[in-house]
């Protein structure tokens with residue numbers, strides 16, 4: 001079959017995901033599900049909070065007339081107002097429903113934002129390590145991604161960042177708490193990024209948007225809070241979802257929020273609403289919009305993620321792994337004990353432990369562990385992690 005060359009090559013470039021999935025399936029068939037420790041997927045095993053099921057029950061028992069019909073492409077006013085009120089409390093700016101558009105998850109949010117902003121060959125800067133789909137999302141809308149590498153803390157190298165900004169830079173895409181590193185960018189770093197952007201905007205007489213992809217914002221540990229990007233960028237845009245903090249990734253519900261004082265916000269909101277429609281999302285799912293309207297400020301049990309983080313971090317560092325301690329999300333990104341992480345991942349696979357190579361996130365020499373899993377899977381994986389590093393004799 002003749003599919004497009006672009007999609008064919010994108011599938012090829014992301015083929016390690018499929019390869020890992022296939023190898024994992026083969027291992028599970030051979031050794032039994034319970035003897036394979038698959039730490040490769042960011043699909044939380046946690047169930048949504050009790051209140052979610054209560055709301056679902058309430059809707060099922062009292063269906064509103066028209067509940068399943070088309071609606072405005074931006075979503076229900078009531079849901080958007082409730083979100084605006086919550087953001088008002090959290091961020092301290094005067095949000096209204098007009099500043100919010102409901103989306104099919106953070107992925108849907110990022111796609112309508114990029115579709116709205118990008119002209120062909122416009123550049124979008126991303127910081128490695130990054131969520132692998134960013135490259136495809138940017139390419140979906142004929143943009144060009146520019147990768148800025150990190151320092152040892154997985155913060156972007158600011159000298160390279162400054163040099164990477166050109167006249168064609170349309171947006172910077174940031175993700176904190178970060179997938180795959182679990183790092184939360186400190187306020188000082190965001191401030192420095194803002195200073196560089198302001199300088200470059202003045203130099204090139206351009207507008208550079210800061211898109212903050214924050215589906216893990218509420219999953220942080222040790223009293224660390226992710227800084228509010230709207231305090232630093234008055235043309236900031238938030239893309240987020242309830243996939244992670246309410247454990248609803250299959251329900252495809254999220255939103256975009258624009259800075260309430262952004263000068264051209266009406267045009268921007270018109271743009272993303274139009275793209276919600278014309279990319280075929282049409283609107284975010286109706287039942288979920290009704291439910292999350294009443295679940296503002298509710299999350300899954302963050303403490304249980306912290307316990308899992310501590311368990312894996314403490315055990316792996318004791319074995320000799322080098323890890324930047326994650327401050328949020330539910331991933332960690334250890335350094336591969338040998339330079340080529342693909343080779344080390346093979347060693348782990350021989351021990352029935354599956355993880356994802358760092359190069360899939362734009363950074364070789366590391367690998368990603370997802371720990372949003374059952375404790376027995378995490379516990380079971382330790383033996384394999386230990387033998388794999390011990391075999392290296394380093």
Ligand SMILES: Cc1ncc(COP(=O)(O)O)c(C=O)c1O
Pocket residue numbers: 042104105106107108131175178179213215240241242243249253254
């Ligand atoms: C950093 C990041 N952004 C966006 C997404 C997409 O999330 P959603 O399920 O809300 O589309 C994910 C999902 O894993 C993610 O890790």
